Amino acid sequence: MPASRKTPKLADVARLANVSEATVSVVINGRVGKHARVSETTQEKIWQAVRELGYVANPAAKTLAGGSSMILAVFTFEPIFPIEHRNFYYPFLIGIEQEARQHGYDLLLLTSIDNTQDGRHIYRNGRNRLQLVDGAILLGAENNKQEVLALLEDRYPFVFVGRRDSPNDNISYAAADYAEGTAEIVDYLFQYQHQKIAYITSRSPKESSIDREIGVRRGFERNGRGLHNLQFWTGSADRLTLHDLTLLLQQGVTAFIAEDDLLGNQILRLAHGAGWQCPRDFSLAVLGDPLSLVEPVQTWTAFRIPRHAMGREAVRLLVQMLGELDPNRTAPYRTMLPCTFVPGTTVAYPPVADLKSRDA
Amino acid sequence: MPASRKTPKLADVARLANVSEATVSVVINGRVGKHARVSETTQEKIWQAVRELGYVANPAAKTLAGGSSMILAVFTFEPIFPIEHRNFYYPFLIGIEQEARQHGYDLLLLTSIDNTQDGRHIYRNGRNRLQLVDGAILLGAENNKQEVLALLEDRYPFVFVGRRDSPNDNISYAAADYAEGTAEIVDYLFQYQHQKIAYITSRSPKESSIDREIGVRRGFERNGRGLHNLQFWTGSADRLTLHDLTLLLQQGVTAFIAEDDLLGNQILRLAHGAGWQCPRDFSLAVLGDPLSLVEPVQTWTAFRIPRHAMGREAVRLLVQMLGELDPNRTAPYRTMLPCTFVPGTTVAYPPVADLKSRDA
């Protein structure tokens, strides 16, 4: 920052106030009584000088010297940074931004896009992009386990948005309770007299997928239904065929649970092609908010992911972590937020034929 | 960043490669031949060491020592940071983000929200938030002239999104040509046989408002119409009454040009209350994209602001500025982007009665 009239520095304040730089630093950072003792009089003199010069600390220097930069990084492993309408990750960001601002933090947006060949993400162009900030919020599904573990080992302060497993189970996160949200969907289907249910899932190794499957099973268990009433179909949306659906229906399935809206939409599309209507001919529930940008035709019976709250909570946890006195604490910071059930219009009682056949 | 295995630093690389820190710095930053000469052999040795240690430069130190941080700040004077659906400023951000990433820059989001009482914005909590970054993109209408001038004087590199006046006319910007966009709207209204037109404007001192008025006048001039055919109504949307509109219509006005959609919507609301229909009873055009979050009932006859392109262009200009060799250049960096005319559905030929009265 080339300046005509040079920006005042700590030394200038010290000179004007007739004290040492150390004292100024202590006072300005509210470390009086911790690093050193400073009389009221001196403190007032210093603030006076600060005001007079319009002194502003250089954040780079602060950071370098081990102070805080009052900046949090938001790191997303998604290929496209969610600054995009209707993007699934967008509401998280809003929450993150709001909470960060409330705590006086600015946000450094980092994306994992990387045109170097080394495949590292957090590190880019030979520069650790996190060294500049006080801590990081990690967001997105495609996480690079290796890098995250490296951060953990470095005791770098970060919080995930969404549950994340790790060998020592020591990752901090603000997560949504997908399992319970899912179980409630199952409850609902049972209330609507569905007996046989098919779970259409990608069965990816991601935590979000694992939790949903846990929820499905939990739903069956707590309603006292045997797992023989639960059919699985595993694969990605483009692999799902009408034949698959027909087969499931023939086995007595009257309701589908789709892991996400991509699968849900595919079910709907196939069914529509065959002249079936939802929820007249079959019921359908979706586990969570839409990932796709397609405006849904019907309102899914689904649960809402508290994305906004998750973003806020993640920042809250991070700030708490940064303010924590004990540098030896190993316990992760965590919050589990509930999902909200949405009745929607895609679930109804099974077709009479099915009810009859059940009674028979 | 407390680390178990300390992050390697420049000195470590130097030691491993058996050269001085200075040499490493020169090589890593591609300053060979500029600051010093280094043989191919040595360079290779250094890169080897860098790879082996996984060295990553500390951005804070780089910044402090006068290097570049590869971070751009996005500063908005708006009270709410545009991370929000359907926000007027949102598309700008998308463009900014895309272009920044293309150039390898990360983004620091700064907002003008300020809970200290001193009323300063770029400076907050006794910390100049811009000292950390290489340059800044300024966005938003409520700019603080004083601060911007201070930046200019400091020769701090920044680019505005949108045209900005300054005493020496030396502010860099990527702007949209509102004047021409507006003039085209006027052309269009004349094509539709409107004779008397009312311009409903806030007449704020903002550049965007000034340019639109210039455009209105230009439209009249280049169509050879006298300004006595141009009526003005000045004020904010909540001050506009049905009486005002009636008066204008009585004076022979058949088309309104609203400076923004807030005014446009108010016109529509009032008219609707009186049983008038648009464009049957009167025509209406709006100068630019909607500021409000209200979904419009009709598609305005309007022009589109190339918000996305403006964002990108602003970053392009900033990057260019940063790469500029000549530190003494005083000429601002500027681009003027065209707006796109949108026919919409709110303009038609004037009511027959009016055409007749004109002929009479």
Next chain:
DNA sequence: TATTCTTGATAAAGGGCTTTATCAAATAGA
């Protein structure tokens, strides 16, 4: 062979801040 360029590399001086260890003076305790 003596002199001038080049080439290749370095020492050292910052850049602006934080923090630890240290100290003098003032106060309290005996």
Next chain:
DNA sequence: TCTATTTGATAAAGCCCTTTATCAAGAATA
């Protein structure tokens, strides 16, 4: 009155990197 403690403040080292000025050695020129 003399020592022990508390109070108020500082010197100096360090954070990690960039850049300028300087230099030794080898190559080219005379």
